[in-house]
Amino acid sequence: MNTTENAAAIRSLEYPCGDPPSVGDAREIAPGVLWIRMPMPFRLDHINLWALRDGNGWAVVDTGLSTVDTAKAWSTLLGAAGPLRGERITRVLVTHMHPDHIGMAGWITRRFDCRLWMTRLEYLQCRVLMGDTVREAPEDGVRFYRKAGWSDDDIESYRARFGSFGKMIHPLPDSYRRVQDGEHIAIGDHQWQVVVGRGHSPEHACFYCPDLALMISGDQVLPRISSNVSVFPIEPEADPLGEWLASHAKITREVPDDVIVLPAHNEPFRGLHPRLEHLTDGHLRGLERLRERLAEPRRAVDVFPALFARPINDAQLMSLATGESMAHLNYLVQRGEARVEVRDGIAWYRRDESGHEAASQ
Numbered sequence: 001m002n003t004t005e006n007a008a009a010i011r012s013l014e015y016p017c018g019d020p021p022s023v024g025d026a027r028e029i030a031p032g033v034l035w036i037r038m039p040m041p042f043r044l045d046h047i048n049l050w051a052l053r054d055g056n057g058w059a060v061v062d063t064g065l066s067t068v069d070t071a072k073a074w075s076t077l078l079g080a081a082g083p084l085r086g087e088r089i090t091r092v093l094v095t096h097m098h099p100d101h102i103g104m105a106g107w108i109t110r111r112f113d114c115r116l117w118m119t120r121l122e123y124l125q126c127r128v129l130m131g132d133t134v135r136e137a138p139e140d141g142v143r144f145y146r147k148a149g150w151s152d153d154d155i156e157s158y159r160a161r162f163g164s165f166g167k168m169i170h171p172l173p174d175s176y177r178r179v180q181d182g183e184h185i186a187i188g189d190h191q192w193q194v195v196v197g198r199g200h201s202p203e204h205a206c207f208y209c210p211d212l213a214l215m216i217s218g219d220q221v222l223p224r225i226s227s228n229v230s231v232f233p234i235e236p237e238a239d240p241l242g243e244w245l246a247s248h249a250k251i252t253r254e255v256p257d258d259v260i261v262l263p264a265h266n267e268p269f270r271g272l273h274p275r276l277e278h279l280t281d282g283h284l285r286g287l288e289r290l291r292e293r294l295a296e297p298r299r300a301v302d303v304f305p306a307l308f309a310r311p312i313n314d315a316q317l318m319s320l321a322t323g324e325s326m327a328h329l330n331y332l333v334q335r336g337e338a339r340v341e342v343r344d345g346i347a348w349y350r351r352d353e354s355g356h357e358a359a360s361q
């Protein structure tokens with residue numbers, strides 16, 4: 001993404017809720033809506049959670065990573081001097097299955113004997129991925145990354161990291177309450193509409209409240225960073241970028257521009273529609289640069305410069321960048337704009353001029 005344009009677009013958003021609350025504290029940003037922050041031991045060092053007044057308790061949306069620091073922060077929030085002191089958590093809603101969102105869900109639901117509410121694909125996919133914690137890296141995964149052009153060293157680091165997903169998640173409850181796209185959920189005095197988006201995760205729930213003009217967006221819309229949109233070894237032909245762009249259009253249709261968006265990272269903001277438009281433009285520009293690069297045959301690892309401004313120099317970034325590159329390559333392949341040829345286990349992509357001409361006639 002072009003950083004100058006990005007900076008200009010980010011400046012055009014408004015941040016009406018001020019500075020974030022400190023860890024262990026909460027800030028009321030609308031009647032009965034609390035903003036909570038949890039720490040994360042990464043370069044992205046926080047996640048936002050939301051507590052919604054629900055009768056004589058609180059419904060929470062997202063929960064934080066399962067770490068000692070998050071457990072401490074929850075204890076402070078719920079403790080004698082904390083903002084949620086003496087009150088019940090009535091239910092846990094989770095936007096999607098990533099560990100920073102679902103990590104503490106099992107811990108909270110067991111402590112308060114309450115239910116976990118989430119979409120079916122997110123719940124089931126999470127159970128599947130948590131099952132990987134005790135497994136060796138599968139041959140399908142090794143083949144997937146070799147095909148993308150990874151070296152033997154890169155593959156070794158994939159093997160070493162495989163299964164880490166479940167390590168930051170408390171065991172999930174064995175049953176859950178399914179939420180579905182378009183459903184209206186009554187929480188306290190308000191109705192929250194479920195708006196499902198795809199591409200960052202399989203069935204990501206956003207929660208939109210027309211009364212309060214708020215939308216809890218999880219990772220589906222973030223103001224200052226772009227969410228990861230990746231292909232993973234479990235479904236090598238997936239088209240998450242197609243789903244992501246379609247979701248931007250869907251959210252623009254279903255949620256008005258005047259909401260305050262409550263994102264999982266950065267700060268609450270106004271400017272939903274321009275932000276979605278800007279994110280879409282960023283991907284379309286990336287695809288354009290990718291098309292140019294595919295004049296010659298390239299592997300997934302050869303196209304990073306078309307999509308990322310920064311150097312891809314560690315194993316974690318390598319993994320994210322490969323998934324994102326595959327998302328853009330699959331997008332072109334599935335629309336007949338690129339062709340892939342596998343030679344000696346390595347996939348080579350090239351612009352498909354014939355397909356492109358046929359499509360534009």
Ligand SMILES: [Zn+2]
Binds near residue numbers: 096098200
């Ligand atoms: Zn996520």
